Amino acid sequence: MAFRARHLLGIEHLTPEDIRSVLDLAEKYVDLNRRTVKQSDVLAGMTQINMFFENSTRTQASFELAGKRLGADVMNMSVAQSSVKKGETLIDTALTLNAMHPDLLVVRHPSSGAVNLLASKVNCAVLNAGDGRHEHPTQALLDALTIRRAKGRIQRLTVAICGDVAHSRVARSNLILLGKMENRVRLIAPPTLMPPGVQEFGCEIFDDMRAGLEGADVVMMLRLQKERMDGGFIPSEREYFHRYGLDAEKLSCAKPDAIVMHPGPMNRGVEIDGIIADDINRSVIQDQVEMGVAVRMACMDLLARNLRAERGAQAVGTYV
Amino acid sequence: MQGIQGKRMTLHLVNARLVDPDALTDKEGSLLIENGRIAARDVPTPEGATVIDCGGKCLAPGIVDWGVKVGEPGERHKESFRSAGLSAAAGGVTTIIARPDTNPAIDTPETLEFVTRRAAESPVRIHHMAALTKGRQGREMTEIGFLLDAGAVAFSDGDHVVEDTKVLSRALTYARSLGALVIGHPQDPGLSRGAAATNGKFASLRGIPAVNPMAERMGLDRDLALIEMTGVRYHFDQITTARALPALQRAKANGRDVTAGISIHHLTLNEFDIGDYRTFFKLTPPLRSEEDRKALVAAVASGLIDVVGSMHTPQDEESKRLPFEEAASGAVGLETLLPAAMRLYHSGDLSLPQIFRVLALNPANRLGLPQGRLAVGAPADLVLFDPDAPFVLDRFTLKSKSKNTPFDGTRMEGRVLATWVGGAQVFGE
Secondary structure (H helix, E strand, O other), rough: OOOOOEEEOOOOOOHHHHHHHHHHHHHHHHHHOOOOOOOOOOOOEEEEEEOOOOOOHHHOOOOOHHHHHHEEEEEEEOOOOOHHHOOOOOOHHHHHHOOOOOOOOEEEEEEHHHHHHHHHOOOEEEEEEEOOOOOOOHHHHHHHHHHHHOOOOOOOOOEEEEEEOOOOOHHHHHHHHHHHOOOEOOOOOEHOOOOOOHHHOOEEEEOOHHHHHHOOOOEEEEEOHHHOOOOOOOOOOOHHHHHOOOOOHHHHHOOOEEEEEOOOOOOOOOOOEEEEEEEEOEOOOOHHHHHHHHHHHHHHHHHHOOOOOOHHHHHHHOOO | OOOOHHHHEEEEEEEEEEOOOOOOOOEEEEEEEEEEEEEEEEHHHOOOEEEEEEEEEEEEEEOOOOOOOOOOOOOOOOHHHHHHHHHHOOEEEEEEEEEOOOOOOOOOHHHHHHHHHHHOOOOEEEEEEEEEEEEHHHEOOOHHHHHHHHOOOOEEOOOOOOHHHHHHHEEEEEHHOOOEEEEEEEOOOOOOOOOOOOHHHHHHOOOOOOOOOOHHHHHHHHHHHHHHHHHOEEEEOOHHHOHHHHHHHHHHHHHOOEEEEEEEHHHHHHHHOOOOOOOOOOOOOOOOOOHHHHHHHHHHOOOOOOOOEOOOOOOOOOHHOOOOOOOOOOEOOOOOOOHOOOOOHHOOOOOOHHHHHHHHHHHHHHHOOOOOOOOOOOOOOOOEEEEEEEEEOOOOHHOOOOOOOOOOEEEEEEEEEEEEEOOOOEEOO
């Protein structure tokens, strides 16, 4: 097993080998999750705390389910409406939790880099469930697994990532992962929603959606993150849908067997036509949700193995 | 000041490498100090003088650090006049030009008198700037005349940009009539709102809200138009981007009474130093690209940029131990200004006299102070340093109450050996 890190903070620090090992392990959990009895005991006796400083239903549910299926004791903390309101700092919250000896800390935070900061202050494994506009590694991994299962490979594909790239941590993590796995990445967005300097990461930039979709194997749509915008990035949702919303006509520019992805939650009629989203021949959006649980199980399994190895080594007084 | 005794003593500093920013020379010599002033250069030791052997190390005019934030009033836990003064003395800074962006702002003659009184606790000289508008709110000008009478050396709203050009043009016109020096922060307030880094590959990768470097050019252009309109004496606190330089050059060529500064951090660090969201590298304006840094070093060498300072901004641990976007901005620099500046000497970009021109002579001249030179008759504000002495900086050894330095744990060269203010030794063996 290649993946040896204490935390999973981003795709940036993973090697292609690490990524492959996560995906391979996740495949096994996909099978497990399809059984009637979905129980494993790899995290038995371990405590997992989900700390969400930003409201989320889907990701939190996915992590909770992943932890429970692996046999961990899972606790959810909606920090969005707790002690943070009383003025406690992120580090104090982290230290308080750390004193309760959790083994896995799943953290989402609205500020970029906040999860890195927190990880430096605790001695359990930290899993980044999304920090600001920075990274969302499990999303990129589940997308990779979905693509690999649908396309049979995760190399030499042309992947178009379309929409609100500027505010999207999903786009950043995917961009890094797909680049590491030697795919062609295209970013399609109105110029106001394209982060500056992003072409230096070795991707192609398009503001014309049809041109960007030309010959794509995978079309990855992003949600328009209205909550992160301080106004005026696009003139209106209807104009955005007209120019950047994925409909049958625009999708016809991509390869005939191109798959359509969306990290959810979707704004139907804003970035994606409902008919496309529901088209079982093209859309793998429901698969993404399924892969999400499996990938998170794989990540937590690997982190728990590393944690055990580290603690075991400490116990016998050697270094790893 | 503990200088009374020192002022009476006659000192002869011999065997020194005299760094003279005025004559742009760097050669062996000696200085005779009498009554707190430089009495003669390169003369034999007179009867009764105390001889100090400088051991061939560099003797330069003490640094005039323009733009130091002291936490008084309001944030004395971050920095007091005494701690700032001790830190300055240890860093070879003999004159602090303090910022008015305190809480409350120094915007009345009464608060100015308060800080002037408090500043007596400092072992180095302190001059104060006053706010240009009341409460730095950008709505009404302060009592510029009274503040000048009370000793304000310049007028600045810190990093608050006066957005209303009508208010600003009136303040500048009024300041012009009194001959007051006004300091501006060139930054378009709209474009830079909420930004914590500079637009580009790095900020995009890290997902940090960023500002286009053009915001500085826009702020500069606007202010230059108002300078042309009002004829005011003006200084830009920090020019940090290559794109702003041609406009500054044109304004100078057209005879406008403008000067510009930059912080040592922007000359020695770039945006990639932020690395893994290290908040000690969060500055205002944000760190720029390496291309910008190089262009600005060249601009300092050519004389287009007049002043280099520390922009000393003390922040306590609590305001920095936060996610990058939420963390407070600024870095302490009084003690690291000289060793950081030595990086530009060792890299061959600037000579020692050039460095002391921007650290001492130019700011003193611009503010009408007699310091910053090794001329006979000038105050004996001096720093003795070894430009080559290597060390690894430990932030907890800093004398400042706040330890937020971006140079923690880095290798530096250049150590201050002794500092004199008015002929009295305030630091060193």
